[in-house]
Amino acid sequence: MPPEPLICTVDLVLLTLQAGQLQVLLLKRDREPFAGALALPGGYVHTGEDQSCEDAALRVLQDKAGLQGLYLEQLATFSGPGRDPRGWSVSVAYLAVVDAGTLDAQGAPVRAAHWRPVDRLPALPFDHGRIIATAVERVRGKSLYSSLPAHLCPAPFTLPELQAVYEAVLGETVNHVSFRRKMGELDCLDAVPGGKRADGAHRPAQLYRLKQEFRQRLRLVGRGLKA
Amino acid sequence: MPPEPLICTVDLVLLTLQAGQLQVLLLKRDREPFAGALALPGGYVHTGEDQSCEDAALRVLQDKAGLQGLYLEQLATFSGPGRDPRGWSVSVAYLAVVDAGTLDAQGAPVRAAHWRPVDRLPALPFDHGRIIATAVERVRGKSLYSSLPAHLCPAPFTLPELQAVYEAVLGETVNHVSFRRKMGELDCLDAVPGGKRADGAHRPAQLYRLKQEFRQRLRLVGRGLKA
DNA sequence: CGAATAGTGTCTGTGAGACATTATCTT
DNA sequence: AAGATAATGTCTCACAGACACTATTCG
Incomplete structure (x- = not known):
């Protein structure tokens, strides 16, 4: 047939x-x-x-x-x-x-x-x-358990900027201490040497990029961002 | 075209x-x-x-x-x-x-x-x-975070039987206390009234079935079976 | 120096896993 | 009664979130 x-x-x-x-x-x-x-x-x-x-x-x-x-x-x-x-x-x-x-x-x-x-x-x-x-x-x-939102964030970006992207996508706030810990564990970001963003009267933030190997794929995290 | x-x-x-x-x-x-x-x-x-x-x-x-x-x-x-x-x-x-x-x-x-x-x-x-x-x-x-393996287990089944199915699929043992807790939280099983399986010289096990509403879809669990 | 945001140290509550104990059956 | 497995109570450790504190900049 x-x-x-x-x-x-x-x-x-x-x-x-x-x-x-x-x-x-x-x-x-x-x-x-x-x-x-x-x-x-x-x-x-x-x-x-x-x-x-x-x-x-x-x-x-x-x-x-x-x-x-x-x-x-x-x-x-x-x-x-x-x-x-x-x-x-x-x-x-x-x-x-x-x-x-x-x-x-x-x-x-x-x-x-x-x-x-x-x-x-x-x-x-x-x-x-x-x-x-x-x-x-x-x-x-x-977004709850991967580096996907990093693809929505123009590089180089600071951790507070990236967190804002996660929050915009998820529609809820994220604990900033947990967020930093999680990004550290994910181990998918490279700090830009000497790169800082000073956008106001405060301590400037470190700039990061997605590691090369995660530009076109995701990094998954074990237990997720929130419980 | x-x-x-x-x-x-x-x-x-x-x-x-x-x-x-x-x-x-x-x-x-x-x-x-x-x-x-x-x-x-x-x-x-x-x-x-x-x-x-x-x-x-x-x-x-x-x-x-x-x-x-x-x-x-x-x-x-x-x-x-x-x-x-x-x-x-x-x-x-x-x-x-x-x-x-x-x-x-x-x-x-x-x-x-x-x-x-x-x-x-x-x-x-x-x-x-x-x-x-x-x-x-x-x-x-x-299988790490849903009721899917229950579809591989002939009903009615006991919790130890269901656990064995999860272990066969995952290829590793599962803590039986956590497993029972998780199945309780999943809330996708009905105990068969009065149903017990006595298959040896020991305490018989309670029989369960998947709740009707999960026969053709899955129940997902928050944090997963193992860390 | 004060305001503001970046970043870290530490406590606590929750939940998963380990271990121990109780329960209930057969022989 | 002994032995086996079911089921549950409880302790501990790990991790997520909360809070407090330090760091660094601008004005």
């Missing part, structure tokens, strides 16, 4: 932190269906070019947002007869995370694009609302 | 516990490619019939193993030009878990099928070895 034809795409949930809120990149669709509407960046898998769906997601990230070298992970696959008016479809969704500094440096195509706070989204085509909700849940969950 | 044709299938990693080991169901393929070889059960998505890939996985589970009502979750999606000799393919993989009792009761078609211990697998076609490795990693990971 030959396979029945269906539509296979990748969709990308690109998240960043702006104004203390998680924001998602939405692009104006330039073709049907839903031409002109805001939706997640995505596209067909190019079987002649891509070596995997992850490759397709990286290509979408590069072509539609001009970004590369980001943290990227497979989120989940969404499917069904009704989610795309063209017919039965499968979308492999990916989660990517970018910090404001990287966005300024290499994200020219989307710097002025449509970033929307994930907690106040308009109605979206396809099942993109559900895909984003899944992505946000994943990010909040992983 | 119309979509480029590709192959879309679902694959099912069905795990059970036999002889104290995680075992995976392999079936002899009845068609090309790899006809006659052992591989994961799977099949094309039937766009006329399935409402989602999960539906397709449930259908495969029913048609090829005669099983229903199991714990099932999406595992990940595997893709690329080389994993299937028919061409560029996408496989949405699902993880299902069954206990020996359910298998005896309704798993007639596969009771005598090919169950293989996940730690000593033969070479498998496609990328099924990698898919199984991902599934096992998921199960072991979730």
